[in-house]
Each structure stands twice: as structure tokens, then as C-alpha cells.
Amino acid sequence: MGSDHARTLATSIKGAAVTAVSDTDRHRASAIASETGAHRVHRDGQALIADPDVDAVLVASPDGTHADLVLACLDAGKPVLCEKPLAPGIDACLRVIAVETALGRRLIQVGFMRRFDPGYTEMRATARSGKFGSPLLMHCVHRNASVPPSFDSGMVITNSAVHEIDMARWLLHEEFAFVSIFGGPSEASDSTGRPQLIVLESQSGLLVEIEVFVSARYGYDVRAELVCEAGTISLAPQAPIRTRFSGQTASSLADDWRAHFETAYRIQLQAWVASVHTGVAVGASAWDGYVATATAAACLDALQNRTRTGIRLEARPTLYD
């Protein structure tokens, strides 16, 4: 994703220039730098963050390194767009939040790009219009054609379902209190070969049902329906064309999330760059990043224990109101 982001910044985002690049693979870093016009390739993220030619930082490194890089950005007073998760562990998330809270201003945006997707933003605006009454339930489908063999049931939650968790919070304006999980691995060797069904219950009793299936073979597919008191709102298919061929009318699915959410990624980057200029934070905050990680952690417990599991959250600092 780092290369994708750098390319988008270099070609399509107003008000930004890629000035420096860092990657553990120096060869790849150099290639991206020359492709995007970056002046410098740094040996590591900390050096990049310290570079005076760097005004703002985009973190797309391995998950485990996110928190330290984000903390370095806070230390340097530089805005940062951090790919999700903010950190894989709850404690690391809370440490970041403590520092940002102490700083007293929001410098961190977590890359839940779906908040900028035209479908979800229209769904939210429509729900908020009041015409459909209050939301009651949300159905989500998240399918990948396939995942690498290293992908296990836990990653299905922390990498895939976590997007639905953030979306549902953002659409419903509520935190979740309980989670139950069905399906998934019946044995070790089959960890991702079956769909998992996640049922979240919000503090006021709203329901969110998520199917995550990362071996769906047929393609990448993300769907959502928000059921309200007087009607429902669904994401519409996004294919630009329909064909009639060989006995069928058909439209194509995106190959993967990059293609499916290409527009969301671009809008997110443009909004982030604008927010760097204005100083007004947009998108998912460090708090949202923490809640996503904490909720996903409860999901992992539910997956392990096969029982309805409570979700405990810290009190939200006023910085994030």
C-alpha cells in the first residue's frame, strides 16, 4: 500500500509532494523515490520523520511498527496518516492516545479509508437525513477471493472485519458492548476456508452482523445494508458497465480492495493533505484506532472461547469529542 499511496500523492493529490521515502527494502524505496520525485531515501522511518523537508508523514509499514512511528511523529509535531491498525495491541494504542491527549491537538489520522468512500458517505448522509428513522441493524459482507497461506482466523478479524467494525461505529454512532462469533475454523488447517459470522451488539441494543470470508474464490466483494425503522439503505454495485454475453447479463467485481476502494483512497489522501494545510483533523482519529483494536481483541476472545463476549472500552478523552 505504501507504493500505491506514494504514487497517488505524486500524480493525483493537490497540495502535496513526495519529498522522502523509506522502506526496509532500499531497492524498492529508491524505485519509488525516483518514480515520485522524492529527493531523499531514508534508512528508516525515524530518520524520515526527522527530515526537515518532511511536513507530514504517511505510515504504511508493518503493523507492529505503527505505534512507534506515530509516536515519533507526535514528538516531531508532524501530522501523520497511519494505515490501520493504529497498533495491533490495546496498550500501544492507549500509549499513543495518552501522548496525543497530552499534546492537546489531533495530529493522527488512522487510514480507515471507507469513511471517504462515496457509497458509505452517501449511506451515512441518507441515514442522518432522518427520512428512514433510526438505524436498528446492519448487515455487512466482506469477501476476498483468497488470502496468503499465512492468513489465519485472527487476521480475518484484525485485518478484514476491523474495517466493518469501524464503519458500523461511524454509521451508528455507538460503541459495541458484546460480540459473538460463529463458524470459521473447524480445524487448524482450515482456518480461513470457511466464512465467519460476527454478531456485534451495541450499548443500546443495535445489531451488526458481519460475514467475513477470505477464501470466497469468485472475487472481492464488500456489501452493506443498514436497516432503519422505516426503510433500508444498501451499497449499490459499482461496476461501470454491464455486459450481455453467452446467455448472461453480468457486471464485473473488483479484483481486490485496492481496485474496489481506489476512489476512497484518493479522496482520503486529498482530505488528509487538505487537513495538513488547514490544521483541522479529519477521518478516523487515534481514538477510533484504539476502539477498532479493542473491539477486534474482544472478537478474538469470542472466537477462542466460542461465547458471547463483553467489550470493555476506556473513557474517551475530550480531545476526541
Add this chain to the structure above:
Amino acid sequence: MGSDHARTLATSIKGAAVTAVSDTDRHRASAIASETGAHRVHRDGQALIADPDVDAVLVASPDGTHADLVLACLDAGKPVLCEKPLAPGIDACLRVIAVETALGRRLIQVGFMRRFDPGYTEMRATARSGKFGSPLLMHCVHRNASVPPSFDSGMVITNSAVHEIDMARWLLHEEFAFVSIFGGPSEASDSTGRPQLIVLESQSGLLVEIEVFVSARYGYDVRAELVCEAGTISLAPQAPIRTRFSGQTASSLADDWRAHFETAYRIQLQAWVASVHTGVAVGASAWDGYVATATAAACLDALQNRTRTGIRLEARPTLYD
């Protein structure tokens, strides 16, 4: 179609029994008779019509024989459902109309089954509700996957487009005054390999645009959109299921008109049998059959002369008001 109709009558239509069958292929006639429980196989249609065990007649013989069989039915005072066309020639149609008019009551229904199709009937009811204002224009698409080599450009009109002609009259409540034809054969060997575009202008200036393409390869496809002053009404796709497979969301098209219009055929037969019992004619009349043939004849002239061609119709007898 004769066999299909007989089977439907025998298995699915209330108030009817297949009592007699006739076919130039006696072997086929016997097979159908035994399948449908018919008592008797007649050597020809005239004998069947004369059979006292026959109360009503369904004619699905070659087009050229329709008029004589229908006239025999009129002579015998027996209701008849005649597959379209009533007759391939205008004079034969007028002869039938003269006899039925002299008889003073409607015994003939012409098998324009689309008048019983749930899509078209809903389209008509919606147009008549007034909500959409007056109709202004109609788009029609009529595609077959393929046709036998003997099918020529003229048959594209008299066999295929004639259904759209009847539908448009029935939906718009107007007769057509002019026809223009585009496309179609660029040379003899290519008579049906290209789509034809037929533009009909009604007496008050309404437009009907028909694409007929009988070598569309991909499947059988019939579509229509009625454009009114305040909105439009389209036939919806009819597939019972949708699939997601191999990178696509898709639904199947019917293989041919039998499958596509299966429901329309059944409803038509049930309505016809009911009309035989009540004595109240339903569906397309002999007059409708004549207008279809006369309009198709003008289309053939337009195809030949490649010019906007007037359509002349006789005055409609009051029997058909």
C-alpha cells in the same frame, strides 16, 4: 408451438381437455394425443374442426393455412385461438374480418401472447394510471440468439418485429402512420446478420423505435421502455436468481421465446379457455391480427424501398370497438 400448447392445456389449464389433435405428421399427432389424453387424431384441421367433441380450436399450423382454418371455425361457430399471424396476407385477413363481422360476434383470438405477459400488463396498467403523463415514445429490443438459415429480412419483420408492433399499438392506443427502416441486409448473404432498426410514427406523432436482431448470439432478449411525459416504464429482468461467480455478478437470460414467455403463454391459454366458457372475447382480435399484418407489410415496403413509407389501414368495423 402446437405441442407446447397441447401439453399446457392438458396439464395446467382449468376447464379444458384436449379431445382431438391433428398434424400433417401423423406420428407426432398420435404421440401428442396419447400424451395429452386426446381421444382422436384427425387427418386434417378441417376434420378436427368438424368433430362434435371439439368445442374450441387452437390453430398452430403453418402460417399460410391459418386463414382457411379460422374461417372453418367461424363457419362451425367455434371459438378459435389462432397463433399469429392471422394470415400472412392483408386480403386473407380482411376476408376473415368480413366473415366474423357478418357473424356479428367475436370468435377469433390471435395469439399475441405478450398481451398476457406480467411485465407488459404491468407496464400498461402503470401507463394508464396517469401518474407518468401521456406516452411519447417507446423503445423496443427484440433479439434472438440465432435463426434457421431460411430466415430472411422479411421474416425478421413478419415473425419477430410483429410482436413489438402489436405491443406498441396495445400500449399506446394508436395506429401507426409511417415506418422507416435502417440497417439489415447489406447483401443477400447477410440478410439477418445485422440488426434492423424500425421507426414507427403514430397518427398523432408518437414514436416507436424497434431493434430487431435475430443473430445476437448471446441469447434471447426482449426489452421495452415506454417514455412518458413525467417518467418512463421499463420491463424488468426476469431471472429468478443472481449469481456471483468467477469475477462477475450475473443472471441468466432465457434461451428462447418459449422459456421467456412461458408464463404469458399459460395465462393466455387460461384466459382463452375462460373466454370460451363465458363467451366474452379477450386478447388480440381478428382486427388486431389484420393491423399487425398490414403494418408489417408496410415495413416490408420500407425495407425494400429504403424510404419512409405510409401505412394505410381500412376503417375498423364496430364489432372491434
Add this chain to the structure above:
Amino acid sequence: MGSDHARTLATSIKGAAVTAVSDTDRHRASAIASETGAHRVHRDGQALIADPDVDAVLVASPDGTHADLVLACLDAGKPVLCEKPLAPGIDACLRVIAVETALGRRLIQVGFMRRFDPGYTEMRATARSGKFGSPLLMHCVHRNASVPPSFDSGMVITNSAVHEIDMARWLLHEEFAFVSIFGGPSEASDSTGRPQLIVLESQSGLLVEIEVFVSARYGYDVRAELVCEAGTISLAPQAPIRTRFSGQTASSLADDWRAHFETAYRIQLQAWVASVHTGVAVGASAWDGYVATATAAACLDALQNRTRTGIRLEARPTLYD
């Protein structure tokens, strides 16, 4: 429903005549009898079953009376189509099964009409084609615009969700082992104002997720998606037309289940009448009726106890293999 069935039998079903009618409301019974041409109005169902002019019986009386009427039919050796449920209680279902099993031949069909719906039958045929691999999960949505005030959370399961339970068994060819229920009444006065989410786990680990929402306001809506190893199969929308009006493209939903499943009801009746003639049972058996009632009973327990609840079934008599 009784009146609807009688009318359909009288007007659209081949091979059947309505010969006798019974209803606690004698006035209504007489009206239906005269409308359908029935010779006789009986004072109760037992008398109707005993009538020698009655060859086969359709039971659409209050749920609590089903078992006794069906037993009387068995006693009289007459085929019976019994509206679901076979009986509201498990014991009554087992009593019926015991008698039918002792009789040694299937006389009972339970009116799970969706087994005859073109959408579900095509879904099943497609799943069985093998192209999509094995089924893994099924999503179901069952929404009613509204229900009478007497409708409570239990009836949401026994009256509405029970259709999905039968469908899922029929599509997946498995019995369910566990059920969990989420949502639904947060307090007594709100028993049906919120959607309920039912999660069924089959004996081999297949999942079925059912949303039942009987106060959905916007209309009647039934949807299903069967997720298989290599693709998914969904019911397609059934509206015959689409409109463009006032800034929207739209199609209508059926008002209620009668309109939505009109075709399924007709096909079911035709298939039942044919089965009476041939003596070969079709559709849902008494066993299927028992399993539906037993599974629904476990759902009621799960609703009450708010915990994942086991489903216990008797061994299936060989009559139902």
C-alpha cells in the same frame, strides 16, 4: 389463506374441483362455496373429511386444529395438504408421524410453499449442479411491513422464520444442531418493533443467518443468498417493471406474502393435485413439518434464555427417506 386456496383451486388448478367447504364462520363458508362451485358446506372439518365426495383435503384452519384434522385424513385414507405448521407442538407432530408411519405411506404434505417458488427451486438446482462447490452459509431476510398487535416475538419465529428454517434445510440437506438469537424485544411493549437475528448451525458446521423483522414498514421483502465454496446464489428481485420517476429509478415490492408468493402457491397446489392423482407424495412431508416445529421450539428457548441452544431431533423413520 383458505379462501385464497379455494379460489385458486377453482380457477387455475387442473384436475381439481372444490366439492365441499367448511369454516367456523358459516357465512364465509357459504360465500366461498358458491364462488368456487362447491356442492356442500360442512359444519366442521371432521364432517368434511368424512364426505365421500371429498377425495383430498386442504387444511387452512387455526394452527391448533391442524393435527386432529390431519389425523382424521389419515384415518380416512385421504391425502391432505396442511398449511404450516403441521402442529404448534412437538408431541402433536410426533403423534401424526407415528400414525402416518404405521399407515406405511405418505398422505400428508405440509404447505411450505416456498419449495415451489421459482427463485428457490432455481437456487437449489444451481447449488446442486456442483458448479459452485458445497454450500457453506446462507443469509436470509424476512421482512413484513407490519403485523397485528397480537403478534409477539414467539410468533415472529413460529410464523415467519419457520419458512426460512424449512428452506435452509431443503437447500442444505442438513439438520440444525444449535441456534442463537439476538435482538428482538428489549421490553414487552416492543416485542416486534426490532429485527431479530437468528443464527443456526448445522450438524456439519454450516451456518444460516436469518433476519426476521415484522415491522419493517416499507414493505414485504424476502431475500436469500447461498454462499458456496466457489460463488454465491441469490434470489433476484421479482418486480415485472422498473420506473424512472421523480429523480429515481425504482421497482415495487409486493405488499405481502400472498402477492410475493402467488406463483409458488399456485405451483404448490398444482403439484399437490397432481400428486393426489398419481399417489406419489411431493413437497414437505410430515417429517419436515415436525422438524420445523422442533427447530422453532429450540429457537423459542434460545430467545428466552439468550444463549446458544441445542436442537434435539428424533430419529427419522425410513418412510421419509
Add this chain to the structure above:
Amino acid sequence: MGSDHARTLATSIKGAAVTAVSDTDRHRASAIASETGAHRVHRDGQALIADPDVDAVLVASPDGTHADLVLACLDAGKPVLCEKPLAPGIDACLRVIAVETALGRRLIQVGFMRRFDPGYTEMRATARSGKFGSPLLMHCVHRNASVPPSFDSGMVITNSAVHEIDMARWLLHEEFAFVSIFGGPSEASDSTGRPQLIVLESQSGLLVEIEVFVSARYGYDVRAELVCEAGTISLAPQAPIRTRFSGQTASSLADDWRAHFETAYRIQLQAWVASVHTGVAVGASAWDGYVATATAAACLDALQNRTRTGIRLEARPTLYD
């Protein structure tokens, strides 16, 4: 459109800055300048083109002024993106072409933004893939909810249908030889109240059928289907969400072309700015602008004379190969 373009350039287009603005309404020009950060407001377009701080020019002035402004750009050697039409008259178009041809390099892009629309570009790529065989016919629908009273039948062609004319040429890779027009004004007061049907025949016999209806009331609607030998390719609806409400499933249409083609306009601007930097022209050329004007002129003749009308084009200079 000028303001829209300036805003898009200022906020969303990489590699461009709005440095100068001109408008006959100086108040509006100042407002746009201050909104987009332009340094200077010029009293007219010629002064703006002469401004040394202006590297490239976007012309969105009244149609009649396009040619002179474009010629001034050629004279100044500055790339220009000119809103369609290049000029309303054929002679003015040819004059521009003569000057650009003499210059020997392409500086002019005509703003046929649909060439950058994801739907049309995917349609073209799919057609070119070869899978569907050769194109044979194209159906186009172009509907506006309403137009100002000053809009007459001629403008329906030169302002609206001209987009379809350019699109069809671009998709089919052929010029048109004949045009016929049906419908439209039945009297002076009704000039745009009825749909017009335009039938174009290409030099090799391909057909393009265009409905243009600028008083469609219900909304803005643009559709297209390309019929090829083995299948068809249609634009898919673009609404981001679908709703279920009040008995209907529905999705919204865009209010007007700005909303509908917002993405196309943005991509066009980004591509133009990139082409200014690279010096490699993209999009519709001055030649394409000439052909659009010449074809529209033949349409106007056909509208006037109500007869199939030939379309004559000059020979294409090699600069445009």
C-alpha cells in the same frame, strides 16, 4: 462551467494553479479569482491569453467566442482546453484546424469530457478487447429534466446530442455518412417538449440511434448500449446506494450533467494538465471538434427537411491521424 473548472483545478488537480481569470462579469471573475488563488483578473480572454504567467488556457466562454480565443492560444503557442463546441460554425472550425495544422503540433483539446468517463472508457476497452466481436449498433439515451425556455430543437442537437455524436465516433472508429431525425417539434411552441430520435448511419453501415429528450422531468439520465456481434456492453447505473422505502427499491439519478459527469470532468482536467506538462495531446482534437460541428449541422438540415441527409466531411489532415 468555467467556475466549476476553476474550482476543480484549484482544489483537486495536481500540477496546476489557477493564475488568472477572466469573465465578462468582473464581479464573478473576482470572486472566482479569490476563491481559487488566482493572481490576476483580466478584462477579456485575449488579455488573459497574453499574460506571461499563463501557461495554458481553459476556454469556457459563450460558444460564439470559442474560435477566436482558441486561435489566440495557437498564436501564443499555449495549450488550450476548449469547452465544446470548438465553434458553432463549420467554417470557423476549419479555420482553427488550418492554423493548428500549419503550426504542425496539437495544442487544442476540445472538452468532450465523456471520453474520460469511467463508464465509456470501460465500454470502449471492452469493445476493443475483441471478445464481443465487431460493433454493429449503438443505442443512446440523453435526457435532461428540463431546459431553459430559450432552448430550441436545434440546441437539443448542438448542445446535447453532440455529446453522443462524439462518443459514438470514438467508440466505433468511424465517421457518419447519413442522418435521419424523427419526432421533436410538432409546432413552434412545443420545440423541446417531445423526444427526438436521431438515426446515424456510418460509412460502413453501422447504426447509432440517439434519443434526446430535454424535458424528461424525472431527472438527468444518460444511457448507452453498444451492440456487437457476440454480445452487448451497456453503461451501468452509477448511484452509490440503493434504498428500500415506501414499497419500492430505488436508487437516485443525478440532478444534472455536472453531478453525473463530475468524475469525468475531474479526470479530463487531470489528463489535460498532465498533457500540458508532457506536451503529448490527449482527448478530443480540433478535428474531432470540427466533425462534431459538421455532423450536428447535417442533423439540423435533417431536422429541417425531415429527410435522410448526407454528411460531408473534409479530408482529415495527417496531424490528426
